[in-house]
Amino acid sequence: MPWINEGGNGGSWKPGNGGPWGQKPSAPPPDFEEFLRRGQDKLKQWMPGGGSVGARGLLALVLIGAIIWLLSGFYTVGPNEVGLNKIFGRYTGKTGPGLNYNLPFPVGAVQKLQVTNRNAINIGFGARQDIRATGAQIQVDLPEESLMLTGDENIADVKFVVIWQIDPVRPEDYAFNIANQRETVKAVAESAMREVIGRSQIQRILTAERKVIEPAVQELMQKILNEYKAGILILQVQLQSVDPPEQVIAAFRDVTAAQQDQNRLRNEAEAYANRVVPEARGKAAATVQEAEGYRLQTVAEATGQASRFSQIYEQYKKAPDVTRQRIYLETMERVFGGMDKVIVDQGGAQGQGVLPYLPLNALTARPADGARK
Known part of the structure; x- marks a missing residue:
């Protein structure tokens, strides 16, 4: 109308x-x-x-x-963003970087999330601006977050940083499943760290297990957030410091120094043992081998002498006089062979009894010795 x-x-x-x-x-x-x-x-x-x-x-x-x-429904998504389309507040799909379209307000709406940006959360400490210096920041301890109970009923002061980002595969979970996402990540991080610290002993936390705690906390956090369907990826957990409470930190440092000295002395003793024991074993093996060689040599000599005696005895039984005379002569030759000798002939015609002896071997050896000199 x-x-x-x-x-x-x-x-x-x-x-x-x-x-x-x-x-x-x-x-x-x-x-x-x-x-x-x-x-x-x-x-x-x-x-x-x-x-x-x-x-x-x-x-x-x-x-x-x-x-x-x-x-007016056309919109642009940045290279580090993901767009979430909504119709009357209901999620209908996501869009990638570039020019995209969704029904405009008030029917439709678009929520953009920066899925590649890395976010950091400090646990146990914070930062505030120093009023004495322009733009400078100083660290502030938060003991209500950092003090944790260990498995052996000691207290550890743990400060760490959690690095996380939105899951680019499931950004809708991040947007719609949880509220106060940053506070949720912080609460989960503190809870996971307390659980891991509660299963460990204070000395191991302060020394050997520091590198074991970080991946354990990261894995536990990711598991909890996946159960929440939070759409968050935990990239890294970085321990900033793990110390005893300030009141007893000096005593704990003394204990740690003593343990380090103990480990050093143990390592030195093991190195000395590793050097001495092989030497002793080598000397023992050499002695055993020498004894075994001496035994074999002695047995062989004794066996040879026994065999030689048996052979001589057999010949002696065949011709006793000849064998006896031969043994006598060989013995005299072996005994007097290297000695100076004077031969006395008692049956000589002149009756002098002295037979001149010309040592030809000595005469031939002396000129040779003089020539060498």
């Missing part, structure tokens, strides 16, 4: 037959009336025939407005 313009009534609009709902509408504010009047004048300029605003004019306005509204 067309609307009729009564110019004599201050430019106000009245329905021709009581309005489309059978009621007389109230007069709009003056500013709105002026806006409608100017819009009507401009519309008349390009409408065919320049006539009054009718159903076609309203339809054209609606179409133009609808086109502008639909075109």
Whole structure:
């Protein structure tokens, strides 16, 4: 039903037959009336025939407005972002980097998440600006977060940093499944660290197990967040410091130094044992081999002498006198062979009993010795 313009009534609009709902509408504010009047004048300029605003004019306005509204649904997603499309608040899908489209407000909405950015959360300490220096920050300890009970009922002061990011595969879980995502990650990190510290002893935490704690906490955090369907990836857990409480830190350092000295002395003793024991074993093996060689040599000599005696005895039984004389002569030769000798002939014709002896071997050996000198 067309609307009729009564110019004599201050430019106000009245329905021709009581309005489309059978009621007389109230007069709009003056500013709105002026806006409608100017819009009507401009519309008349390009409408065919320049006539009054009718159903076609309203339809054209609606179409133009609808086109502008639909075109406003285009949006751009950055290279490090993921867009989450929603229709009437309900999640309908995600979009990657580039130009994308979703129905505009109030029907649709887009939530952009920076899925490649790395976020860090400090546990056990914080930072605040130093009022004495412009722009400088100082570390502030938070004992309510850092003090943890160990498995042997001691207290450890643990400060660490958690590095995390939004899961690019499931960013909708991050956006819709949990609230206060940063606080949730912090609470899970503190809980996981307390559980891991509660299974360890204070001395191992301060010395050997520091590198074991980090992956254990990271794995436990990821498991808990996956159960929450939080859409968060834990990239790294970094221990900043693991110390006893400040009141007893000096005593613990003395104990740690003593343990280090103990380990050093143990290592030195093991190195000495590793050097001495092989030497002793080598000497023992050499002595055993020498004894075994001496035994074999002695047995062989004794066996040879026994065999030689048996052979001589066999010959002696065959010719006792000849064998006896031969043994005597060989013995005298062996005994007197290297000695100076004087031979006395008692049966000589002149009766002197002395036989001159010319040691030819000695005479031939002396000139040779003199030539060498």
